[in-house]
Amino acid sequence: MHQKILEILEKDSRISVEQLAVMLGASEEEVAAEIKKMEANRTILGYHTMIDWEKTKRELVTALIEVKVTPQRGIGFDKIAERIYQFPEVTAVYLMSGGFDLTVVVEGKSMKDVALFVSQRLAPMESVLSCATHFVLKKYKEHGFVYGPEEKDQRAAIWL
Amino acid sequence: MIESFINERVKGIKPSGIRRFFDIAAQMEDVISLGVGEPDFTTPWHVREEAIYALEKGRTTYTSNSGLFELRQEISRYLEERYQIKYRPQDQILVTVGASEAIDLAIRAVIQPGDEVLIPEPSYVSYSPCVILAGGVPVPIPTSEKTEFRITGEDLASCITERTRVVVLPYPNNPTGAIMERHNLEDIAQVLREHNILIVSDEIYSELTYGTKHVSIASIEGMYERTLVINGFSKSFAMTGWRLGYVAGHPALIAALTKIHQFTIMCAPTVSQYAAVEALRNGLESVTKMHEEYDLRRRFLVHGFRKMGLECFEPKGAFYVFPSIKGLGMSSEEFCDRLLREERVAVVPGNAFGDSGEGYIRCSYAYSLKNLEAALERIGRFVKKVRKEKNLE
Incomplete structure (x- = not known):
């Protein structure tokens, strides 16, 4: 059951326990307990709202930075990754295969903001060998959600 | 005037x-x-993309009357894997313009004026008009909530006359959501064995059963020869607008249906057929x-x-x-x-x-x-x- 709960919550975390229970054919208590368990063991890390900030006055620039680093003996990339993800500007860090080591996603108010973060915080770190910053120009889809207006139902109201 | x-x-x-x-x-x-x-x-996007590819490659001609052989092979494989019913792609499967065309063909190919066609009700609205257009007489078999809108052998037996030629089996059912499970099918099969009645089984919702798998009446002992199984891509693959269905059955019956199909329709839409091949191969x-x-x-x-x-x-x-x-x-x-x-x-x-x-x-x-x-x-x-x-x- 927990797999199903997660699949539903991933799409809509605001769904009520009651509705979840109805849809899964389980009791509310069971579902609530299952969710609590998954929150406790950090299977569910948190609940997040998808926002199209373009629709608001807030300025937001997102950049993807390719980072090459020297891994450290014994701990590999984890230590350096941690030192990077502690910055609040950093919204995601991934260890990559291929031509570079870490993808670091950074958000800032302006390009200058982000550029300063890279030049003053990220690049000077001891194990960081190089950074290549790519600015996001337009977001089309994130976490399975497509930006922009909702597709209208094309179907007639009644059809047998 | x-x-x-x-x-x-x-x-x-x-x-x-x-x-x-x-x-x-x-x-x-x-x-x-x-x-x-x-x-x-x-x-599904991969199906739509396959159709775009077919267009790019210029696959815009007719196909064979019966439909792309490749598609019939996939349908054959699908019906066997999914419902344990075997049909040869060569002469037992006809690709149609939606299951709707298949229903019309099935009725028209077998009904003589005055023949009665049994139709469980409530059910989808096209069976009766098809029967009337073919000169037949639609005879409803009313069902009720008491039997969860299934028909029983008893219901069936009470509606059979000498003129009964076909029984339509519209399960899983639109509008009730009823299904016929194996034991329900066995029950009506017992009655049908004693009569010379053809079954037109509209199984367009076969992928959509809950808690139990769909059983085709063609897989019930003694029913295979006398059943035309109708299915399609509209409901299961969300492909209503592509207008693509099919009918499978005895080669002699399929040949009769194909005769009407080749003169009235020629062949089902070609691009849709290529899309359907992709749907059956990778869409499950x-x-x-x-x-x-x-x-x-x-x-x-x-x-x-x-x-x-x-x-x-x-x-x-x-x-x-x-x-x-x-x-x-x-x-x-x-x-x-x-x-x-x-x-x-x-x-x-x-x-x-x-x-x-x-x-x-x-x-x-x-x-x-x-x-x-x-x-x-x-x-x-x-x-x-x-x-x-x-x-x-």
């Missing part, structure tokens, strides 16, 4: 009773609908995903109706629930008419699917949860109001 040109058979077909709902609903804004009989999902995962989603919505909707105090049997197939409004002192049509005008929710009166559907409404869950939730709220408000009005509380 002009009307005199129209033949008696066409005149004999009653216009759909719910035509006026179409018209009212079409003029309203802000209608929340549970009235549609097609998936809300779009065709999407089918499962959609099925899971329908199942969640099904439980949600049944629960919603029961919570407002309407009796609602648990449908095990298709994507409809069929709650009873018998306790509210009004006909299905009146209910639907008022619901549309007063709360702007479109549902379909049960009697649109035959007299035995009176007292019920068909609500589709081929809609997003958000939409279902909003519709339930409005219907609940309406039911409350009606109860108050009629002192039914």
Whole structure:
């Protein structure tokens, strides 16, 4: 059951326990307990709202930075990754295969903001060998959600 | 004057009773609908992409009358894997313009004037007109909630006469959501073995059963030879607009159906056929995903109706629930008419699917949860109001 709960919550975390229970054919208590368990063991890390900030006055620039680093003996990339993800500007860090080591996603108010973060915080770190910053120009889809207006139902109201 | 040109058979077909709902609903804004009989999902992207590729490659000619051989091979494999029924792609499968064409062909190929065709009711609206156009006589087998809208051997036996030539088997059922399980099929097979009656089994919703797998009557002992199995891509793969279905059966019957098909249709749409090959090869995962989603919505909707105090049997197939409004002192049509005008929710009166559907409404869950939730709220408000009005509380 927990797999199903997660699949539903991933799409809509605001769904009520009651509705979840109805849809899964389980009791509310069971579902609530299952969710609590998954929150406790950090299977569910948190609940997040998808926002199209373009629709608001807030300025937001997102950049993807390719980072090459020297891994450290014994701990590999984890230590350096941690030192990077502690910055609040950093919204995601991934260890990559291929031509570079870490993808670091950074958000800032302006390009200058982000550029300063890279030049003053990220690049000077001891194990960081190089950074290549790519600015996001337009977001089309994130976490399975497509930006922009909702597709209208094309179907007639009644059809047998 | 002009009307005199129209033949008696066409005149004999009653216009759909719910035509006026179409018209009212079409003029309203802000209608929340549970009235549609097609998936809300779009065709899986890989299937659409395959169609684009087919167009790019210039695959724009006719195919063979029976359909692309490649597609018939895939259909053959699918029917065997999924329902344990074996059909040769060479001469036992015909690709049609939707299951609708297959139904028409099946009836036309076998019905002689005056022949009776048994049709369980409530059911989809096209069987009767097809029978009438072919000069046959549609004979309803009424079903009820008592048997969860299934037909029994007894029901069947009581409707059979010397003129009975065909029985239509519309399961999983639109509008009731009823299914026929193996033991139900065994029960009617026992009756059919004693008669020379052809089965036209419309299995278009076969992928959409809940809690139990669909069983085709063709897989029941002694039924294979006398069954035409009809299926298609519309419901399972969310491909309604592609107009693609098929019929499988005895080579002699398929040859007869193909004769009509080749002179009236030529072949099913070519691009759709290429898309369907992709759907059968790589689309079953999407089918499962959609099925899971329908199942969640099904439980949600049944629960919603029961919570407002309407009796609602648990449908095990298709994507409809069929709650009873018998306790509210009004006909299905009146209910639907008022619901549309007063709360702007479109549902379909049960009697649109035959007299035995009176007292019920068909609500589709081929809609997003958000939409279902909003519709339930409005219907609940309406039911409350009606109860108050009629002192039914």
